[in-house]
Amino acid sequence: MEKNIRKQNVYVSEEEKTLSWSEVQISLKKNFGNEIYNSWLEKMTLVKEYNDYLILGVPTRFFRDWIVSRYLDKIMELLKGFKLSLNRIEFKIIDDSKQSQEALKINDFNSVAEIKDSVLNYNRLNQNLNFNNFVQGKSNDIALSYSRKVCEHISRYNPLYICGGVGLGKTHLLNAIGLELQNDNNVMFISAERFMYHFIKSIKKNDMVNFKDFFRKSSVFIIDDIQFISGKESLQEEFFHTFNSLMDKGSQIIISSDRSPIKLERVQDRIKSRLSGGLVVDIETPDLELKIKIIKKKIEEIESQFKEKIILDDEVINFIASESKTNIRELIGVLNRVIAFGRVNNKELTISDCKKILKDVFSQIKVITVDKIQNVVSNYYNIALSEMLSQRRSRPLARPRQIAMYLAKKLTTRSLPEIGRRFANRDHTTVIHAVKTISRLSEQDDEMKKNINQIKSILIEQ
Ligand code: ADP
Numbered sequence: 001m002e003k004n005i006r007k008q009n010v011y012v013s014e015e016e017k018t019l020s021w022s023e024v025q026i027s028l029k030k031n032f033g034n035e036i037y038n039s040w041l042e043k044m045t046l047v048k049e050y051n052d053y054l055i056l057g058v059p060t061r062f063f064r065d066w067i068v069s070r071y072l073d074k075i076m077e078l079l080k081g082f083k084l085s086l087n088r089i090e091f092k093i094i095d096d097s098k099q100s101q102e103a104l105k106i107n108d109f110n111s112v113a114e115i116k117d118s119v120l121n122y123n124r125l126n127q128n129l130n131f132n133n134f135v136q137g138k139s140n141d142i143a144l145s146y147s148r149k150v151c152e153h154i155s156r157y158n159p160l161y162i163c164g165g166v167g168l169g170k171t172h173l174l175n176a177i178g179l180e181l182q183n184d185n186n187v188m189f190i191s192a193e194r195f196m197y198h199f200i201k202s203i204k205k206n207d208m209v210n211f212k213d214f215f216r217k218s219s220v221f222i223i224d225d226i227q228f229i230s231g232k233e234s235l236q237e238e239f240f241h242t243f244n245s246l247m248d249k250g251s252q253i254i255i256s257s258d259r260s261p262i263k264l265e266r267v268q269d270r271i272k273s274r275l276s277g278g279l280v281v282d283i284e285t286p287d288l289e290l291k292i293k294i295i296k297k298k299i300e301e302i303e304s305q306f307k308e309k310i311i312l313d314d315e316v317i318n319f320i321a322s323e324s325k326t327n328i329r330e331l332i333g334v335l336n337r338v339i340a341f342g343r344v345n346n347k348e349l350t351i352s353d354c355k356k357i358l359k360d361v362f363s364q365i366k367v368i369t370v371d372k373i374q375n376v377v378s379n380y381y382n383i384a385l386s387e388m389l390s391q392r393r394s395r396p397l398a399r400p401r402q403i404a405m406y407l408a409k410k411l412t413t414r415s416l417p418e419i420g421r422r423f424a425n426r427d428h429t430t431v432i433h434a435v436k437t438i439s440r441l442s443e444q445d446d447e448m449k450k451n452i453n454q455i456k457s458i459l460i461e462q
């Protein structure tokens, strides 16, 4: 027992290291497929191995956010296969130029510098994410207006819970609220991930009293990405107490999540019900009009910041907006690439330039939806979509249906129940069965493997 406690906070020694990163990489590649692996996971490095957690290096914040929001659960699951005692993964941003030096250091076990603040900045509000530069549209109208109202009337909507997919502006709104309120209130702004980091650190240092005081003294408590508490029992417990004590003293609580409270998985019911007890507002995917407005706003910002004129034809703006389908973070990334290209080549860009520039961007970050999978699979097998979704069980319909479910699970972030619903309201157990069947067949049957790869490449190219 004592030995375990002592080991909690130390690196594992050379003999105790269980991870072979190259084996992990092979497994990541196999499980996520080449596309995702090459685009995202290959650049992940092992920075440090502890007995119960790992620190992984990624090149940018964007990478980290992308990996955490889409692949972390699965990576965790996979890594547990290599290291049973693992219960946490942290990320450290290591920019490319430093990466090789860092890798060298890692080999030299004793010289690894202590890693400070490896996760997110906390309580450091970003001045650039404010209400002035948050562009309003149909998809975020309600979330924006209640975010403003919270600033006018503290505690009227308590908690305010903002949900929506990756890159749609949740953190931006939370930040804007924090900035607005910070002059007159004790604002605490933290991600759930960071909250956990402090929690664990305090347990290890036997310093829970300070932890509790620290968080419970805020009058505005803003917590980002609460879905992170999923499956973490003791963290949920602590969060629940913090939440209750803040509510009791009338503090305003603002929460963001990638899904609504009821859809949080592996979260205690009493927490879900607490989270739904105030006001829940949604941010949806932006329509074309909002995307165009955002592009124009960004261009204005860049022009005033860099004192330069950016000339982008309306047609080109339209093209970027309509091609970028996933989220606003991606949209801004794409716009930045186009602008950078224009700068370097000192020319006004045409749509065909844009197509060239963006070809690789889109193929990397193209989002594959359940609808698209259903269409491509039914086309591939030459059956009507309605038949593929129907209740008929004949093999020529059932197999493609299962393949589509399997791909939906593998290539989208949808949960099993969500996928079931998209397939004419089937139960999630049917989806599990389909995923298992096709996983097995694609390992045993070369024909099946080939078909699935072809379908995947159609999905990626389209
Ligand atoms: P989330 O937290 O939902 O994943 P973020 O708040 O990080 O998303 O938003 C991603 C990027 O898109 C940020 O750069 C943010 O400033 C920008 N963004 C999102 N929505 C808007 C908007 N309505 N107007 C301007 N910028 C936006």
Ligand code: MG
Pocket (backbone or CB within 6 Å): 167, 170, 171, 172, 224, 225
């Ligand atoms: Mg966010």
